[in-house]
Amino acid sequence: MLNYSIRRVLSAIPTLLVLVIASFLMIKAAPGGPFTSERPLPPQVLANIEARYGLDQPEWKQLWDYVTGILFNFDFGPSFKFKDRDVNDIIAQGFPVTLTYGTLSFLVASTVGIALGVAAAIRHNTWLDYLAVGISFAAQALPNFVMAPLLVLIFTYKLGWLPGGGWYGGQWQYLILPVAALSTSYMATIARITRSSMLEVLHSNYIRTAAAKGLPARSIIWRHAFKPAMMPVVSYLGPVFVYMITGSVFVDIYFSTGGLGRAYVNSALSRDYAVLLGVTVLYGVLTIAFNLITDLIYGWLDPKIRY
Amino acid sequence: MKPSEKMNDLADVITDTTVIQGRSLWRDARLRFFRNKAAVTSVFTLLAVILFILIGPQFAVWSNEEIDWAIMADIAGSGMPTVENGHYFGVDSLGRDLFSRTIQATRTSLLVGVIGAAVALVIGTLYGTVSGFAGGWVDNAMMRSVDILIAIPATLIIILLMVMFERSFFMLFVGIGIVSWLSMSRIVRGQTLTLKNREFVEAARAAGVGPFTIITRHIIPNLLGIVVVYASLLVPEMILTESFISFLGLGVQEPNTSLGALISEGAGTISYGTLWQLMYPLFFFIITIVSMFFIGDGLRDALDPKDR
Numbered sequence: 001m002l003n004y005s006i007r008r009v010l011s012a013i014p015t016l017l018v019l020v021i022a023s024f025l026m027i028k029a030a031p032g033g034p035f036t037s038e039r040p041l042p043p044q045v046l047a048n049i050e051a052r053y054g055l056d057q058p059e060w061k062q063l064w065d066y067v068t069g070i071l072f073n074f075d076f077g078p079s080f081k082f083k084d085r086d087v088n089d090i091i092a093q094g095f096p097v098t099l100t101y102g103t104l105s106f107l108v109a110s111t112v113g114i115a116l117g118v119a120a121a122i123r124h125n126t127w128l129d130y131l132a133v134g135i136s137f138a139a140q141a142l143p144n145f146v147m148a149p150l151l152v153l154i155f156t157y158k159l160g161w162l163p164g165g166g167w168y169g170g171q172w173q174y175l176i177l178p179v180a181a182l183s184t185s186y187m188a189t190i191a192r193i194t195r196s197s198m199l200e201v202l203h204s205n206y207i208r209t210a211a212a213k214g215l216p217a218r219s220i221i222w223r224h225a226f227k228p229a230m231m232p233v234v235s236y237l238g239p240v241f242v243y244m245i246t247g248s249v250f251v252d253i254y255f256s257t258g259g260l261g262r263a264y265v266n267s268a269l270s271r272d273y274a275v276l277l278g279v280t281v282l283y284g285v286l287t288i289a290f291n292l293i294t295d296l297i298y299g300w301l302d303p304k305i306r307y
Numbered sequence: 308m309k310p311s312e313k314m315n316d317l318a319d320v321i322t323d324t325t326v327i328q329g330r331s332l333w334r335d336a337r338l339r340f341f342r343n344k345a346a347v348t349s350v351f352t353l354l355a356v357i358l359f360i361l362i363g364p365q366f367a368v369w370s371n372e373e374i375d376w377a378i379m380a381d382i383a384g385s386g387m388p389t390v391e392n393g394h395y396f397g398v399d400s401l402g403r404d405l406f407s408r409t410i411q412a413t414r415t416s417l418l419v420g421v422i423g424a425a426v427a428l429v430i431g432t433l434y435g436t437v438s439g440f441a442g443g444w445v446d447n448a449m450m451r452s453v454d455i456l457i458a459i460p461a462t463l464i465i466i467l468l469m470v471m472f473e474r475s476f477f478m479l480f481v482g483i484g485i486v487s488w489l490s491m492s493r494i495v496r497g498q499t500l501t502l503k504n505r506e507f508v509e510a511a512r513a514a515g516v517g518p519f520t521i522i523t524r525h526i527i528p529n530l531l532g533i534v535v536v537y538a539s540l541l542v543p544e545m546i547l548t549e550s551f552i553s554f555l556g557l558g559v560q561e562p563n564t565s566l567g568a569l570i571s572e573g574a575g576t577i578s579y580g581t582l583w584q585l586m587y588p589l590f591f592f593i594i595t596i597v598s599m600f601f602i603g604d605g606l607r608d609a610l611d612p613k614d615r
Contacts, residue, residue, distance in 0.1 A: 012458075015454070015455045015458045018455050018456075018459075019458075023467065026467060026471060027467075027471060029471075030471030030472055137597065140600055141592070141593045141596040141597045141600070142593070143550075143551065144551075145550065145551055145567065145570065145571070145574075146570065146592065146593070149570070149573070149585060150589075153582075153585070157578065242460050243462075246460050246461075246462035246463055246551075249462075249555070250554065250555060264463075264466075265466070265470075265555065265557070268466065268467065268470035268471070269470060276467070280463060280467070283463055284458070284459060284460065287458055287459070287460055288458050
C-alpha cells in the first residue's frame with residue numbers, strides 16, 4: 001500500500017510537468033501579449049518592462065525559472081497586469097471561496113446522490129425507485145449553467161427568498177444557490193451509478209447466502225452490500241471533483257462569488273499570463289491529487305486489488 | 308441396412324433440417340433496442356428536432372439577422388411570442404427573431420456534438436487499437452501519455468485555447484477534438500487486448516495476414532458495438548461542453564450562436580420579464596440532451612456484450 005502510494009505520487013510528477021509545459025507553450029504560441037495595446041509603447045519602455053518580468057530571456061530559461069520558482073519558493077511570480085499584486089496574492093484571495101462552495105457541493109452531491117441511489121435500489125420497482133430514476137434522468141440535462149438561471153428565476157425573482165449572487169464572507173444565504181447549481185447534475189449521475197451498482201450487488205450469490213442465513217436486511221445492506229457497491233461510485237468521484245473545479249469557473253462568474261474562476265477568465269482575456277498559468281497549475285495539482293486519493297480509497301474498498 | 312443406406316439416411320436427416328434463420332448480433336441488438344420504449348420515443352423526439360431544424364426556416368417570417376425595429380423599443384411588451392407578427396418564439400434582447408435564432412443555435416449545437424463525437428471515434432479507435440495490438444513498450448508509452456493528458460482538466464484547456472487564439476468554429480472543434488478521444492482510446496484498447504488473443508485473430512495471423520489487415524478486418528468490426536455506444540453517449544457530452552463554454556461567452560461568436568449562448572443571453576435578461584428568451588432555447592437544449600442520453604442508454608443495453 002505504502003509502496004503503491006509512493007509510486008502513484010511519483011507518477012504524478014510527469015503529469016504536472018506536461019501540464020505546466022503545455023500551458024506555457026500554448027500561451028507563448030498565442031498571438032498578442034500582456035503589453036500589446038492600442039497605442040504601441042516606445043521600444044525602450046517595452047524593453048524595460050520585458051526585462052522587469054524576465055521576458056527578455058530565452059524561452060527555455062523563462063520556463064526553467066518559472067518551474068524552479070514554484071518548486072523551491074512556492075512563488076508563482078508577479079502578475080503582469082496588477083503592478084502591486086503577485087499571483088500568490090490573487091490565488092490566496094480567490095481560492096478559499098472556491099474551495100468552500102466546491103467542497104460543500106461535492107459533499108452534497110455525493111451524500112444525497114448515494115442516499116438516493118441506495119434507497120432506489122432497496123425499493124426496486126416501487127414509486128420511490130421510479131421517482132429517483134426520474135429525477136436523476138431529468139437532472140442530467142440540467143448542468144450548472146442551466147440550473148443557475150432557473151434557480152435564480154425561482155428563488156430570487158419569483159419568491160425573493162435568496163440573493164442571486166454575491167459572497168459576503170460565505171454566509172449561508174449566499175451559499176445555497178451556488179451549491180445547488182453546481183451539485184445537481186452530478187448528484188443525479190452519482191445516484192444512477194449507485195443504484196445500478198447496488199442492484200447488481202444485491203442480486204449476487206453471497207447476498208442471497210446472507211439473506212438465507214437470516215441476517216436482517218439492514219445488516220445485509222450496510223455490512224455486506226454497501227462497500228462493494230461503492231466501487232464504481234468512488235471511481236466516478238474523481239472526475240466529479242474535476243468537473244466541479246471547471247464548473248466553479250462558471251459559478252464564480254454567474255453568482256459573482258469572487259472565487260478563482262473569475263480571475264481565471266479575466267486573466268485569460270487580458271493576457272495576464274502569470275495568473276493564467278498559476279491558476280491552471282493549481283487546478284491541475286488539485287485534479288491529480290484528487291485522482292490519487294480516489295485510487296487509494298478504491299484500493300481500500302476492493303481487497304482484490306494488489307499493489 | 309447397408310452402410311451406404313445408413314449414410315444416405317443420415318444425409319437426408321442432415322439436409323432435411325429446416326434452415327434456422329440465425330440471428331446476427333445487429334439484428335438482435337435492433338430487436339432489443341426497439342423494445343426499449345424510452346429509447347424509441349427519444350429517437351422520434353430527436354427526429355422531430357432535426358425536422359424542426361430542416362424545415363423550420365421555411366416557416367420563419369424573419370431571418371436570424373434581421374432586427375425588428377418596430378418592436379425593439381418594447382421588447383418585454385410587444386416582443387412576446389405571438390403568431391401575428393411572425394415572431395413565434397418572440398424576439399431576443401436585440402430585437403432579432405428568436406424562432407430563427409433557436410433553429411440556428413440548435414443546428415450549431417447538434418453539429419458540434421456530432422463532429423466532436425466523430426473526431427473522438429476516429430482518433431480514439433485508431434489510437435486504442437494500435438496501442439492494444441502493438442502491446443509491450445509501445446502500448447505502455449501510448450497509454451501513459453493518455454493517463455497524463457486525461458488528468459488535465461479538459462474544459463480549462465478548451466477555455467485556454469479559445470481565449471488565446473481566435474474564437475472560431477475551427478478552434479472550438481480543435482479544442483473539443485483534443486480532449487474527447489482520450490477515454491475512447493482507453494476503452495478501445497481494453498477491448499483490443501481481449502480480442503487480439505482470440506482464436507480468429509490467431510488464425511488470421513497463422514494464415515499470414517498482416518497486422519494492418521488484422522486490425523481493419525478483424526479487430527475493428529468486433530469493436531464496433533462498444534464504440535458506437537460510447538460515441539452516442541459522447542454526443543450530448545460534447546454539446547454540454549460547448550454550451551458551457553459558449554455560456555461563458557468564450558465559445559461560438561456572433562452572428563453565429565449556439566444553445567449555450569442563447570441560454571446565456573436569456574439568463575441575462577430574466578430580470579426584465581422576458582422569460583421566453585430563456586425558456587425556448589432551454590426547452591430545445593433539454594429535450595435534445597435527454598433524448599440523446601436515452602438513445603445512448605438504449606444502445607448500450609442493446610449492444611453491450613456484458614448483458615447478454
